[in-house]
Each structure stands twice: as structure tokens, then as C-alpha cells.
Amino acid sequence: MPLSALLKPFRLSSRRAAERAFRVDCELTYEVDAPTDFVFLVHALKDAEQHIAGESIDFHSDSAFHVFADPTQGHRFTRVHVEAGRFTLLYRALVKKRPFTRDLRAPEQPIHELPDHVLHNLAPTRYCESDLLGRAAYKLFGHLPPGHARVQAIADWIFEHIEYAIGSTGPTTTAREVFVQRAGVCRDFAHLGVTFCRALNIPARLAVGYARFDEPPPDFHAVFEAWLGGRWVLFDPTRMSPVDDLVRIASGRDAKDVAFATLFGPARMLSMNPQIEAVGPQQLALADAGG
Amino acid sequence: MPLSALLKPFRLSSRRAAERAFRVDCELTYEVDAPTDFVFLVHALKDAEQHIAGESIDFHSDSAFHVFADPTQGHRFTRVHVEAGRFTLLYRALVKKRPFTRDLRAPEQPIHELPDHVLHNLAPTRYCESDLLGRAAYKLFGHLPPGHARVQAIADWIFEHIEYAIGSTGPTTTAREVFVQRAGVCRDFAHLGVTFCRALNIPARLAVGYARFDEPPPDFHAVFEAWLGGRWVLFDPTRMSPVDDLVRIASGRDAKDVAFATLFGPARMLSMNPQIEAVGPQQLALADAGG
Amino acid sequence: MPLSALLKPFRLSSRRAAERAFRVDCELTYEVDAPTDFVFLVHALKDAEQHIAGESIDFHSDSAFHVFADPTQGHRFTRVHVEAGRFTLLYRALVKKRPFTRDLRAPEQPIHELPDHVLHNLAPTRYCESDLLGRAAYKLFGHLPPGHARVQAIADWIFEHIEYAIGSTGPTTTAREVFVQRAGVCRDFAHLGVTFCRALNIPARLAVGYARFDEPPPDFHAVFEAWLGGRWVLFDPTRMSPVDDLVRIASGRDAKDVAFATLFGPARMLSMNPQIEAVGPQQLALADAGG
Amino acid sequence: MPLSALLKPFRLSSRRAAERAFRVDCELTYEVDAPTDFVFLVHALKDAEQHIAGESIDFHSDSAFHVFADPTQGHRFTRVHVEAGRFTLLYRALVKKRPFTRDLRAPEQPIHELPDHVLHNLAPTRYCESDLLGRAAYKLFGHLPPGHARVQAIADWIFEHIEYAIGSTGPTTTAREVFVQRAGVCRDFAHLGVTFCRALNIPARLAVGYARFDEPPPDFHAVFEAWLGGRWVLFDPTRMSPVDDLVRIASGRDAKDVAFATLFGPARMLSMNPQIEAVGPQQLALADAGG
Structure with a gap:
């Protein structure tokens, strides 16, 4: 059929x-x-x-x-x-x-202006230990002006400092481990982005879906979303696939929600x-x- | 007033x-x-x-x-x-x-009989790494007949093997760490109970509330709940307060949900x-x- | 030739x-x-x-x-x-x-009677975090009378609680991880034995050498030694090879010393x-x- | 007297x-x-x-x-x-x-030229998990020309990225944890220096002794040494005390050797x-x- x-x-x-x-x-x-x-x-x-x-x-x-x-x-x-x-x-x-029209000047919202339903996206989760990476996040990104450009700086940092290496991580690998070992796959890149954002009090979550890439072989894709200017904005720290082309399956706190x-x-x-x-x-x- | x-x-x-x-x-x-x-x-x-x-x-x-x-x-x-x-x-x-009438013969439900809404209580969370403690759970409790008595055995094991020690843990302590260091407070005891249950495919969650105890000084209390016989059943591995007297505030995947x-x-x-x-x-x- | x-x-x-x-x-x-x-x-x-x-x-x-x-x-x-x-x-x-004549009544020596040269075998090492497993060791073995039988109980506990599983660990796996995941190979079994002993103030070290086994395929073997009755005594928690037949290559604080x-x-x-x-x-x- | x-x-x-x-x-x-x-x-x-x-x-x-x-x-x-x-x-x-005359042009020695007695200073230890921080070290310092200036760059990086915070670490804290949490005291700073060096195949060890500082209150001091130009050279990533004034007590693989x-x-x-x-x-x- x-x-x-x-x-x-x-x-x-x-x-x-x-x-x-x-x-x-x-x-x-x-x-x-x-x-x-x-x-x-x-x-x-x-x-x-x-x-x-x-x-x-x-x-x-x-x-x-x-x-x-x-x-x-x-x-x-x-x-x-x-x-x-x-x-x-x-x-x-x-x-x-x-x-999706990306607003490059989208601001971060202060905590007291965040809507109730995004608050839980500030909490650490199984694979995103934002409670352990707080000082690292502030040392790396705390001096940057808040807003879209700061989250983009997070995505860029991950792209530049973490090696994309199939087999370097497994189903139990967490953002903290990726930060230490400096290698991972799309899911790990996204977890680290989520973690840095939450550590900076920016609500963030994992988004998974179908994506186009030439390399590597077909797989589901994972990126991260940050709450900016009152809505969720996608970032792909792997730069492997255009985020506008992601056909979304789900968004979750981390990979355990959206396997x-x-x-x-x-x-x-x-x-x-x-x-x-x-x-x-x-x-x-x-x-x-x-x- | x-x-x-x-x-x-x-x-x-x-x-x-x-x-x-x-x-x-x-x-x-x-x-x-x-x-x-x-x-x-x-x-x-x-x-x-x-x-x-x-x-x-x-x-x-x-x-x-x-x-x-x-x-x-x-x-x-x-x-x-x-x-x-x-x-x-x-x-x-x-x-x-x-x-609450406790049914000591309440059975565990096989996965395919679990209602949709409890499935997510099988997943590992920030403080309950059931994905890492799977073999430990099976070695300790896998030989026991499934049901209420097995979850009670988990609570008993925790009471007997983990020392209640104020100051031994902090806000980022996880069940894995408690399992290693063999000490914790009520929240840690409950996290370990949740973790063992999930590792055995028993949906479990943390419950927090107001409780009566003589010792230690007044604090919120945390216990755990397992899904048995089609409903949530409370267990308190600290044995510090009668679970029937818990005035519940909330139930969550782990402490980050219900701080x-x-x-x-x-x-x-x-x-x-x-x-x-x-x-x-x-x-x-x-x-x-x-x- | x-x-x-x-x-x-x-x-x-x-x-x-x-x-x-x-x-x-x-x-x-x-x-x-x-x-x-x-x-x-x-x-x-x-x-x-x-x-x-x-x-x-x-x-x-x-x-x-x-x-x-x-x-x-x-x-x-x-x-x-x-x-x-x-x-x-x-x-x-x-x-x-x-x-080697094994003395089943060999005593543990109190710290102040230990010779100077074995003292460093009480310290934690890369793969033997005896500083983290102290309470676990005391809860499991602290009630047993000190001496050869207690170290044998440690070896027996490891044999009974840890699964021998090739591929379950890697070169960076530590005793703490083995204690959590309840699986490992000979090196991991030995590390855990070393760790429990040190946590109980029994000097211990890793011994590696050539051993006979039917299963698994040929490999170097690792066992552990405890200081009992004034000399080093071998224990093999895997029970895979008779310790008397080990042709020793080296003894070290842990696997990093004797790879x-x-x-x-x-x-x-x-x-x-x-x-x-x-x-x-x-x-x-x-x-x-x-x- | x-x-x-x-x-x-x-x-x-x-x-x-x-x-x-x-x-x-x-x-x-x-x-x-x-x-x-x-x-x-x-x-x-x-x-x-x-x-x-x-x-x-x-x-x-x-x-x-x-x-x-x-x-x-x-x-x-x-x-x-x-x-x-x-x-x-x-x-x-x-x-x-x-x-001590510091030679700012002292080279790193290739492995095969290292004297036998320093080889063991390349191995990971309890508090210096150079086996886990290898890629991080290469990403941060691998592009720098080998030699004294590269080790100085390591010490500088630590000074700039790790916060000196009394109470942020304890006796079981490792270099990996310091790298994640970005805070520590002199011992932690030194452990991280040792770890990065070893990960880059530069023999390194911890040196402890008596030092002069105005702040904080009197304590033993810990710095690290790298093997450069055929001898041990001191570096103090805390910049708290002139290394030439250190009255050395001991040098060891890490803090457990020299407590x-x-x-x-x-x-x-x-x-x-x-x-x-x-x-x-x-x-x-x-x-x-x-x-």
C-alpha cells in the first residue's frame, strides 16, 4: 500500500x-x-x-x-x-x-517571569546534572550577555570542544561524563547543552525527531531547546542537520523521557x-x- | 487568628x-x-x-x-x-x-498490564539510577517471589544495611552513592527503594509529606511508593514514622520533582x-x- | 630453539x-x-x-x-x-x-604492629577506593572475627555476589563501580577484595601472573593478597584457578602498577x-x- | 628550649x-x-x-x-x-x-628517552584520573608546543578556570571532580595539574611542604612537579606562594602518598x-x- x-x-x-x-x-x-x-x-x-x-x-x-x-x-x-x-x-x-522564524535577539526570561509550565525544565535530570555543572557553566558562559546569543555560544562551545565519536558513549552516559571525556554523539551533545542552560537558569529540554544527514548512517536525531523570548528555540550543537528540517517526535527532560x-x-x-x-x-x- | x-x-x-x-x-x-x-x-x-x-x-x-x-x-x-x-x-x-488498607498479598503487575500512566515510573531519574543498579537489584531481590512481600524485603534490606546518618549526604547525593557509602537520610533511603523497584520493573516513586517523629528534629519526610495490585502502596525504609500518618504533599519521580x-x-x-x-x-x- | x-x-x-x-x-x-x-x-x-x-x-x-x-x-x-x-x-x-602452606588461623595484625613496608598497602588507589567503601566493608564484614577466615569471607562474598562477565568492565573500571554493577572479570574481583581489606585496615594488594584455567580463553590472571600473620596470603575470589599454581609476575597496589x-x-x-x-x-x- | x-x-x-x-x-x-x-x-x-x-x-x-x-x-x-x-x-x-634555576626552555622528553624510574609517574592514581581526562587534556593543551611553556600553560589554565574555595572539596575529591565542579584547594589544583601532564605523557607528581602565605590560614601546601629537561620542575597553579620557598616534605603520586x-x-x-x-x-x- x-x-x-x-x-x-x-x-x-x-x-x-x-x-x-x-x-x-x-x-x-x-x-x-x-x-x-x-x-x-x-x-x-x-x-x-x-x-x-x-x-x-x-x-x-x-x-x-x-x-x-x-x-x-x-x-x-x-x-x-x-x-x-x-x-x-x-x-x-x-x-x-x-x-520557524528565529529571533536572534530573543531574551532570556528572569525566573519570576517564567510561565509555571516551564519551571520543571530548570531541574537536573538523570543525564543532565545541572546541579553539578553550575560553576563550570558560569565560568564558561556567565560573562556573556543573556539571550539567544549566549545559548548559541553554548552550542558553539560544545561543537568546538566535544568530539563526535560513535561508540564513545552508551545509554547510561551523562552530561557530566561527556564534559569530562569530551566525546559523544548527538544525544550527548544535546544533554550537555540542556545542562549548561539549566545551570544558568535557562529552561531547557531535549528534542528528538527525524532528521536528514549524509553522515553518519540513518539514526534518530537529538538536539536541545532553550526557552527564549517566551518560546522554545532549537539548537543543534552537532551542526549535522538543519534544525528547521527536524520532524519532531517529542520533547522531554532528557533522553529517558523520549527514547x-x-x-x-x-x-x-x-x-x-x-x-x-x-x-x-x-x-x-x-x-x-x-x- | x-x-x-x-x-x-x-x-x-x-x-x-x-x-x-x-x-x-x-x-x-x-x-x-x-x-x-x-x-x-x-x-x-x-x-x-x-x-x-x-x-x-x-x-x-x-x-x-x-x-x-x-x-x-x-x-x-x-x-x-x-x-x-x-x-x-x-x-x-x-x-x-x-x-489505607494494606493488602499484603498485592501482586506486582507484568509490564503489559501496567496502565499507561505509570509507565514513566519505571525510568531512571537524577537521583535514582535504576539503569546502573539493575544487576544488584536482581542479585539481592530477584529470587524472591514477586509482590508486596518483595517490596517489603527491599524496604527491610535498606533499613538493615543503610545507616541513618544526618550530614552523610547532600542535595546532589544519588541512590548509587547511598548504595556505596551505606548511609543517608530519609530521602536517600526512599531513593534507594525507588531505584531497586524500578530495576525490578516495579513502578516506583518518591512520596513526601508531613510526618510525626520523636527523633530527629522536625523535618519533611520522604518515603517511597511501589505500584502493587493496581495502586500505589507506601513503604518507609527508615521505620521512623508510621506511613499511615503521613500527610502527603506530593509524589514524584525523585526528590527534584518534590523539593x-x-x-x-x-x-x-x-x-x-x-x-x-x-x-x-x-x-x-x-x-x-x-x- | x-x-x-x-x-x-x-x-x-x-x-x-x-x-x-x-x-x-x-x-x-x-x-x-x-x-x-x-x-x-x-x-x-x-x-x-x-x-x-x-x-x-x-x-x-x-x-x-x-x-x-x-x-x-x-x-x-x-x-x-x-x-x-x-x-x-x-x-x-x-x-x-x-x-605455600596456608595457615587458616593466621591473624590480622593491628596497625601498630604492621611493618613499615606494608603500611602503604592500606591506602586507596586508582581502582580501589577503600576511602569510599569503608562503611560498606564494616557492615558486611565488620562483625566477623579478624583473621584469615574474615578475608576468606570477603573472597567468598565476592564470588557469590559479583557475576563473572567478560566485557562488563574496561580498563578504567574501579572497585566502586564493580560493587555497584555486580559484574566484572578477575581483575575487578581482585580489586574489590583489595578494597574491602584496606577498608578494614588489612594491608592488601593485587597479584598478577600466569594461571591455568579451562575457561575462559587464555589470559593473565589477577588475584589479591592480604597481609595476615606477618606475610602475604593469596585469595582468588573468582575460584577459577588454584592459587597455588599461579606463577607470579608482580604484586602492586592495583592494576595500574602491574599491567x-x-x-x-x-x-x-x-x-x-x-x-x-x-x-x-x-x-x-x-x-x-x-x- | x-x-x-x-x-x-x-x-x-x-x-x-x-x-x-x-x-x-x-x-x-x-x-x-x-x-x-x-x-x-x-x-x-x-x-x-x-x-x-x-x-x-x-x-x-x-x-x-x-x-x-x-x-x-x-x-x-x-x-x-x-x-x-x-x-x-x-x-x-x-x-x-x-x-633552583628554572630553565624556561626545558623540553618534554619522549617516552623512550624517559629514565626508568619516572615511568610510573605516567600512570593514573586515586586522585588523578589521567585515564579519564586524556581527550580533555589534548583538546586544551595538545596544540601547544611541548616543553616548559606547555606545562606553564596548564598551571595558568588551572589558575584561571578553577576557583580557590576552602570547603569545596574533601579528602576523597579527585581531579575529575575538580575539573567538573571548577573549585578546590591547593591539593586539588595540584592534582589537576598532575592529571593533565600525565594525560599528555609528561611524568608528573605531587609535591608537598611548608610554604609561606598571607592568606589563607597556615596549612601545608601542595604543588605539582613535571619532568622537564631531565629533572623535576615545580609549578604552583594556585599562585599563592613562591615555589622557590617551598620547604619540601615529600613527593608522591598523589595526595594519598604524601598526606x-x-x-x-x-x-x-x-x-x-x-x-x-x-x-x-x-x-x-x-x-x-x-x-
Whole structure:
């Protein structure tokens, strides 16, 4: 079944000429040795900035699955219990994104002006020990004028001082360890950005999604967001993919909130292939017309 | 103004003969050197098990404050911005608690039967590194039959192996460190209980509130809750206070979610005096009549 | 060239009927990408308990090497500077060991009776944080009567509580981490034994050498020694190899003192094959007679 | 008894006009609750650069003490077993130091040119995890030309990036933690210097002794030494005291080797007052004449 068959009709409105569209194609394959529970987080987020024009999720398996949405943020988790054997998850979607206009003069907000709902993004978390890196953050970035440029300086510092090295970190690696060992992958870069921001009293969180990159092989991407000028602004300290092209899956305090897959049982991933490609207006129209 | 003046009328219903009532009296005093933001979490929780018969919060200060409730759990946070000087927070309440019938045969639920909303209580957090203590938990408790008795064994192990030592830990101490150093205070005991449970795939969280103890000096209390038989069940590995008498303030993933006070700025606590006392039926009636 | 050709004549003395002999055969192969310095520690130790009846070291390489002995303990280090390419170290020896009579009633010595030269074996080291595990050691072993049986209890506890799992640890893993994660290899088991002993004020050190085991594949072995009854006594918490058969290379504060190879430069080990076999009296006589 | 009474006669030789002399006066007082063993390391080192013109050690206590010298470096340790009560150690000395001519162009030596006896100063130790800070060291200092100036750059970096904050660290604090928290005292500054050097393959060690400073209150001082141009060269990243005026007690791999006092038992320090003052030629002559 072609993806187009799944699409609800939609049209590029003339007033949203700058909207862009992406086709998501994600395939995950696992080998399960004994009964295992999976919680996947692969659905593109539905929010004010992303419209899901069409999507499908399928398991090449007999296992029943169930999708639920986190009541606060609308993250859509998929739960599935698998007895044994090999199975494949296939998620496909067509996502339209509103353009994001970056305000390079966006200010930091003082604590007492922060909205209630972002306060918890100031707290340290499992992989972001902002309570331990406070003095380091102030020594490195405390002298800079507050605002967008300071958070950009954080992202730049990470890009310049941390080596992107696949295999240098694992699922339990924290920002403190990355700061010491000076190496990591996108998730680690983002955790360190989150940590520095929180240490400076700038609310920050991790954002994960589908991204385009030439190198390295297809993977989910993680970047960080800082609360500036009254909204969340994305930063990618890896500089590996244009942040405007990120198809967001979720935002969370750190990686434990937004893992694309959480496993309970003896299973292992055999392959992953999450990809996006930009879709031009003509393809969209074609899809719209019914494929 | 006597507490009775604050009370909305209420009556011990005959069908709820076992209900108990507690008077909460909490006073916190701070010295503020320069503008500081506080987020307090001192309000007793309003939920199915606790009825707030009356309460007041007051600041001996000109600073305006604002109370907001966390949309998911109803925790009531109080934000206040203080310019400088000494100030005191006074919180008083009369709280009625439903009796909790502990089911000593309550089972653990397999992952695929857990309700969606408790799943996130399986993840490691800043102070509960269940991702690092997995093998330890299985070696210590993996051979025990699942259920209430196993979680009780965890609480007992903590009581027997961890020394209660004021000053042995600080605000950044984690369960892993407590497991290594074998000392801590109530918060650390509870973190370790949470961590072991999660490592065994039992959803668990920290619960904080007002408790009665002779020793040590008045403080907020922290215990842990495990998800057993389809509901949250309290355990106190310190054995310092009867869990049935805990007037709950909040439940959270770990201490960072439920700190009684979070400070942003140069201020320090001068004194704290959170206390509860049981209130007999006659006192309740009096309070009721005098309202 | 057969090993026998290397042997200095020696004879099993009638007064040392219980002496045993072992043939050591150790081959290490490295690929060197650019100039690299190696410091090897593979020579069997010459001391009161081990007699080196014959030995050879050879590098299949043009690189000059140089052997020096540590002035305190007589460890023989081999330094070699390799420009590039593949090279192989071959060490072979015939080692006679005096029997060690274990005194199961050997006492611990109080601090003030310890000889000066063992005092430094009470201090924490890189991989043995006895300063962090003090309370844990006392809680686990403090109630046991001091002496050989207590150290044996430490070795037994490690065997029972730590899983032998190749790949679970790396070169920077410390005893504290092993205590938390409950897994490791021989070096980690030994580090934990050293750490508990020191925490209890029992001088302890790491001993490494050539050992016999069926499983796992050939590797150097590490055990620990405690100072009991006025001398060093070996314990093997892995129970993988009879300690009496260990052909000792060195003893050190921890693994950093006694690594079999330390590399400075871009090189990697391709294979290792350190082995011993017991040599019977007839073979010894044959070797003695000239081969 | 005046210090002069303790002095063996000595004379400022005309050929050593640049020699300088210091009077050391060190008083340590302890309260001992139950039998405790102490190992003190307070004697000024006798070596090629320091001549001990006179000295005394005294305990205001009945306890017998015994002094022994480490065979490798000549450090003089004092062991004393105290039953209970208060006691005071008094160490006084008159020390002549040879001038040290610093060669600002001293080179680093490649590994294969290092003398055997300094090799072990490349290894990580309890408080100097050079195995964890390797990439950080290379990223910060790897681009600088090797030699004295690079080690000076390390000392400068520490001075600029680490805050001197009494109370920010404790006896178990390591260089990694100091690198993360960006605060420490002299011992921590020195540990970090040692760690960076070793990570860059420059042999380095901790040096402790008596130093002059106005601020903070009298304490032992710790600096670090790097092996440059074939000898040990001192660096003080705290910039608190002129390194030429350090009266050396000992050099070690890290603080555990050279603690001024190691305690085994329930005792606590009541006061410490280690001090030095420069002694002019006339005072020396007087002391000499009055001996």
C-alpha cells in the first residue's frame, strides 16, 4: 500500500506558502528471545508547528499493539508485547511543518517571569546534572550577555570542544561524563547543552525527531531547546542537520523521557533505518489528488 | 487568628468512622541577601485519600506570591520573588485522611498490564539510577517471589544495611552513592527503594509529606511508593514514622520533582519546623463548630 | 630453539620434594600504526618463592628492547619502542615454585604492629577506593572475627555476589563501580577484595601472573593478597584457578602498577596467549639434562 | 628550649652564597577518643636540594613514636600509637635550600628517552584520573608546543578556570571532580595539574611542604612537579606562594602518598599551625654560634 493511500487530503494554503513537507520512513527490526514488552516513541508529534497529513504504523507480527498519548505533551507511545521471534515496526508519515522564524535577539526570561509550565525544565535530570555543572557553566558562559546569543555560544562551545565519536558513549552516559571525556554523539551533545542552560537558569529540554544527514548512517536525531523570548528555540550543537528540517517526535527532560524504544525483556535490535526526505509541492499535490 | 477560623465546616461522617485528621503547622524562615525566587511545595495534596478541611498560607513579607497546581498530579506550588531581607512562610492545614488498607498479598503487575500512566515510573531519574543498579537489584531481590512481600524485603534490606546518618549526604547525593557509602537520610533511603523497584520493573516513586517523629528534629519526610495490585502502596525504609500518618504533599519521580523549596538566588534557610499532630474527633467537632 | 636449550641446569632438591614446576609460554602480537612505546611486565618474578630455572624473551621485530627491574620489588619491565608494523613478543620460562602452606588461623595484625613496608598497602588507589567503601566493608564484614577466615569471607562474598562477565568492565573500571554493577572479570574481583581489606585496615594488594584455567580463553590472571600473620596470603575470589599454581609476575597496589602491557601510541593487540602447564619431575630432569 | 639549641653547627659557605634558609615550625594537636594509630609525614626532606641544618620532633604525650624512611625517596614517616587523650606534635627544623634555576626552555622528553624510574609517574592514581581526562587534556593543551611553556600553560589554565574555595572539596575529591565542579584547594589544583601532564605523557607528581602565605590560614601546601629537561620542575597553579620557598616534605603520586597525617582510629585534629619563615644570614650565624 503506497503511502499516498493513507493520506488525508491537504493543500498548501496560499497563506502558508513557506510551509514545508517531509516524508518520514522508519523501519525497526528486532529479534526477541523471550516475551518482551516494547514502548516505542516514533510517531511524529502533532502540535501547532507540525501537521500530520497522513501516517501509518504497522508491525510485521501478530502482536497486538496499542497507542496512547501523554496527556501533557501529546507524545504518542506505542506499546506492544511480543512473545518471541523477529518482528519489524514500520512507521510512515507525511508531515507539514510551519516555518520557524528565529529571533536572534530573543531574551532570556528572569525566573519570576517564567510561565509555571516551564519551571520543571530548570531541574537536573538523570543525564543532565545541572546541579553539578553550575560553576563550570558560569565560568564558561556567565560573562556573556543573556539571550539567544549566549545559548548559541553554548552550542558553539560544545561543537568546538566535544568530539563526535560513535561508540564513545552508551545509554547510561551523562552530561557530566561527556564534559569530562569530551566525546559523544548527538544525544550527548544535546544533554550537555540542556545542562549548561539549566545551570544558568535557562529552561531547557531535549528534542528528538527525524532528521536528514549524509553522515553518519540513518539514526534518530537529538538536539536541545532553550526557552527564549517566551518560546522554545532549537539548537543543534552537532551542526549535522538543519534544525528547521527536524520532524519532531517529542520533547522531554532528557533522553529517558523520549527514547524511541524502551525494552523490557531479552530482545535486541537488528536494524534501524529512520529517514526523512523533503517533499516538493508537486509531490504534495499528487499525494493530495490521491496518488 | 486561630486555625479553626480557617476551616470550612466539615463533619466526620458515620460511614467513614476510620477517617483520621491531622493538624499541619509548617514554618520556614529565610534570610535573603539579594533578589531571590522561591518555589515552595508545602501544600498538603488534595486527592481521593486526603481531604483538606482548612488551610492557610502566609508570608511575613510584602512579596506577592502565586500558587499554581501541576496539571497532572495537582501538586500545589507557591512561587514568590523576594527582594531582600528575612521572611517567613507559614502554612497551616487541617487534613482528613482516609484509612489505607494494606493488602499484603498485592501482586506486582507484568509490564503489559501496567496502565499507561505509570509507565514513566519505571525510568531512571537524577537521583535514582535504576539503569546502573539493575544487576544488584536482581542479585539481592530477584529470587524472591514477586509482590508486596518483595517490596517489603527491599524496604527491610535498606533499613538493615543503610545507616541513618544526618550530614552523610547532600542535595546532589544519588541512590548509587547511598548504595556505596551505606548511609543517608530519609530521602536517600526512599531513593534507594525507588531505584531497586524500578530495576525490578516495579513502578516506583518518591512520596513526601508531613510526618510525626520523636527523633530527629522536625523535618519533611520522604518515603517511597511501589505500584502493587493496581495502586500505589507506601513503604518507609527508615521505620521512623508510621506511613499511615503521613500527610502527603506530593509524589514524584525523585526528590527534584518534590523539593519543599527550590531557590534561585543568594538566600539561606534559617529555620524549619514542619509538624503534624493527630486531631481527635472532639477537636474536629470544636473546630467545626467554631468555624 | 626449544625452551630446554635456554635452561640453566637445575635439579629438584631432595629437601624440596614438594616444589613444583611450571612452563610458561606467552605470546602477544600487536599491530602498530605509528611509533609507539610499550612497557611490558611479563617476566615471572624472582623471589623467595619462585625460582626461574630458565627463560627467554624475544621480539619478532628489529626494535631494540631493554629490561629493568623495579628496585623495591624486583618486577622486571621490558621497554621497547616500535616504529610501525606488526610485532610479536614471546616470553617463555621454566619456573619452580616453593609450596605455600596456608595457615587458616593466621591473624590480622593491628596497625601498630604492621611493618613499615606494608603500611602503604592500606591506602586507596586508582581502582580501589577503600576511602569510599569503608562503611560498606564494616557492615558486611565488620562483625566477623579478624583473621584469615574474615578475608576468606570477603573472597567468598565476592564470588557469590559479583557475576563473572567478560566485557562488563574496561580498563578504567574501579572497585566502586564493580560493587555497584555486580559484574566484572578477575581483575575487578581482585580489586574489590583489595578494597574491602584496606577498608578494614588489612594491608592488601593485587597479584598478577600466569594461571591455568579451562575457561575462559587464555589470559593473565589477577588475584589479591592480604597481609595476615606477618606475610602475604593469596585469595582468588573468582575460584577459577588454584592459587597455588599461579606463577607470579608482580604484586602492586592495583592494576595500574602491574599491567602486563602499557602502550604509548596508536597500536592495538591482535592476539594474546599466555599459558602455563605443570611440568613433572621427569620433564624437569630431561630439561636439566640438556633437552 | 630555643630552636638554636637543636642545631648542629653549620655555616653558609661562600661558594653557596645564593643558598637560602628557612625555619620550620609545625604544631598539630589532636583529641583521641580511643586507641588510634597515626602516621605523620612532617619531616623536611633530606635530598640534594635541601640540607637539614637542625631539627626536632616532639610529642607532648607519653606515647612512644618511631620514625622510618621510605627506601625509595627518603620520606621520613613518624608512627605513633596513642591510647586516648589530647596530644600535640611539634616539629621544628632549620632547612637550607639550594637555589633552583628554572630553565624556561626545558623540553618534554619522549617516552623512550624517559629514565626508568619516572615511568610510573605516567600512570593514573586515586586522585588523578589521567585515564579519564586524556581527550580533555589534548583538546586544551595538545596544540601547544611541548616543553616548559606547555606545562606553564596548564598551571595558568588551572589558575584561571578553577576557583580557590576552602570547603569545596574533601579528602576523597579527585581531579575529575575538580575539573567538573571548577573549585578546590591547593591539593586539588595540584592534582589537576598532575592529571593533565600525565594525560599528555609528561611524568608528573605531587609535591608537598611548608610554604609561606598571607592568606589563607597556615596549612601545608601542595604543588605539582613535571619532568622537564631531565629533572623535576615545580609549578604552583594556585599562585599563592613562591615555589622557590617551598620547604619540601615529600613527593608522591598523589595526595594519598604524601598526606601529612593518616589516622587509624577515632581521633580528630583540634588545630594545626605549620609555618615557615626565611632566616637571614645573621640569624643563621647566631644560631650557629649559640648552638
